[in-house]
Every structure is written in C-alpha cells, then in structure tokens.
Amino acid sequence: MAFDHNDHYHPLLLRQVPSGAATALDVGCGTGLFARRLAARGVVVDAVDPAREVIEAAPPAMGVRYRHADITTMDLPEAHYDFVSCLASLHHVPFETVRRLHRAPAPGGVLAVLGCYRESTPSDFLTSLAAVPVNAAARLALSRRPQAPVRAPVKPPAMTLGEVREGAARLLPDARVRRLLFWRYLLVSRRP
Template sequence: MAFDHNDHYHRRLLRLAPSGGGKALDVGCGTGRFARRLAERGLEVDAVDPASEVIEAATPAPGVRYHHADVTRMELPHDHYAYISCLASIHHMPFGTVATLRDALAPGGVLAILGCYLESTATDYAWALAAVPVNAAARLAKAGRGTASPAPVKRPELSLTEIRREAAVLLPGASLRRLLFWRYLLVYRRP
C-alpha cells in the first residue's frame, strides 16, 4: 500500500473505537480501508461517501455497508452510533455538520475527526516544514506499492484556531491536538 497520511493514523483512531460490537459511521469513507478495520473490531459500519468513484472502488467486507450519499443531506438517527469517524473529510463540508454527527452518537459514543487545516500561523508553517522530510522518507519507503486513492482532494478553508473556536461551541469538552502530516485530531466523547 502506498504511503497515505490518513492511513498512518489508523491505529491511533482505532484505539478510540469500542471493540466487540456496536454501530459505527465512517464519514467520507473513500474506498473503505478504515471502515473495514472498524468492522474487524466487531462494529457494524455504515460507510458514507458522496463521491461515486470511491464507493465503486470500495472493497466489500462483512460488517460494512457502503452508501453513496452526502452526510450533510442524510437524516442520521439520534443516539445511535458508538463511534463516528471522519478521516480528512470534514473540510469537504460545513464544519457545523459536527453538530449532526454529535447528535447521532449514542451516550458514551466517540466522534473522532482526523482533519486537515489551513496553515495560517508561524507554528503551522513550522509543523509543515518539520513534516516535509518525514513525509519524503515515508513515501520513498513505500514507493511503488499500491495506488493512489481516487478520493477527491480539497484544500481546507478553516485554520486550526477557527476549528478550535467552532469545536468549543459545537463539541463542548472535545480535545483537539495538532498532528504531523498536516492533520489534527479532534475527539469528542458524548456524555
């Protein structure tokens, strides 16, 4: 498999997911790699993506139901999912969508967002610069393996400061942490 920034964080995200049962929602599932890993943990996964080309390229797996849909237009059941993941997908929709995802969580459920942010501060640029050699080494180590994802790419519009401000209102008590490879991890646990 070719090096993928999102796949690099799968293990960290899986540690946040319950094991041995429950329902999960993978928003912006792409070809379904993370959804399949959630299913391997015993979760029943609804994997949603608005891009037909990635849903068509998704690998079927037991416990995963793929949906070609835009989550911003879906009526998600309230109090339903034990785990909701968004891997590099929340910046493709209004950030306020997290309120709908929050409401779809069952009590005690976890919303895990591996997001992309717009670089806007000296600290952002320093982290980006630090990621460049590590990124080059990782890509070189994986060169010639796998294929690139057909998922559409979009430049983020919100800075980390703006995301932190919005999350404080919409996801009170959530934690936000900057990660390498131009990502952040936002985790919300529903009381």
C-alpha cells in the same frame, strides 16, 4: 504515491473506539479501508461517501454497508452509533456539520475527526517544516506499494487550526482538538 497521511493515522483513530463498540458510522469513507479495519474488529459499519465512484470501487467486506450519500442532507439517526469517524472529509462540508455528527453517537459513544487545516501561524509552518523530511522518507520507503485505483476527490482546507478550535469550542464544548504531524488534527468528543 503510496504513503497516505490519512491511512497513517488509522491506528490512532482505532484507539479512540470505545471498548465493546458494536456499531460505527464512517463519514467520507472513500474506498472503505478504515471501515474495513473497523469491521475487522467486529464492528458493523455504515460507510458513507458523497462520491459515487469511490463507493462503487469499494471492495465488499463483511460488516460494512456502503452508502452513496451526502452527510449534510442524509437522514442521520441520533444516539445510534458507538463510534463515528470522519477522516479528512469535514473540510468538504460546512464545519457546522460536526454538530450533526456529534448527535449520532449513543451515550458513551465517540466522535473522532481526523481533519485537515490551512496553515496560517508560525507554529503551523514549523510543524510543516518538521513534517517535510519525515513525509519524504515515508514516501520513499513505501514507494513500491500498490496504489488504490480510485481515489476520493480532494479539496484544500479553508479553516485554520485556530478556527477549527474556535468552532469546536462553540459547537462541541467537550471536544479536544490536537495538532498532528502530517497537516492533520484530531478532534475527539465522547458522549456522556
């Protein structure tokens, strides 16, 4: 299917990039579409993914350095990046990994997580109900778009949105978590 929920939110994520950003880390980069969009803005991007097949399928791009690595174990520089993104990949690792990611932005930098959550409350199901017809219309409208030949591995999220909010409040007290329409949330934390 050509409509991709994560790609749909790229403009929202790009609005989180601080003015004058020069460096970024894209965690769970897949085949690198978002990393390339960051690089098109003049940002040098370290794009990391644990799935070798998607890194190998990622097209080369000026300003993007692809790396096959596991974010939970790789050497991650602290206070280094102007922007750190994590698109639909935090639920593949322990949520506490967000603390490591939070230390990676330099002062004034931003951590932006586009995450997936497990539906559990009436509010979740109402949001889902509202998303279904919009999702169907978008998929129908975009059904003729070519699909990526290699897709990143997927895993259903284990944490509810409430658990994500609780975890964020415990680990990143300055973070804001906002529910989004297509079974996603946006977590943003800005380093002072």
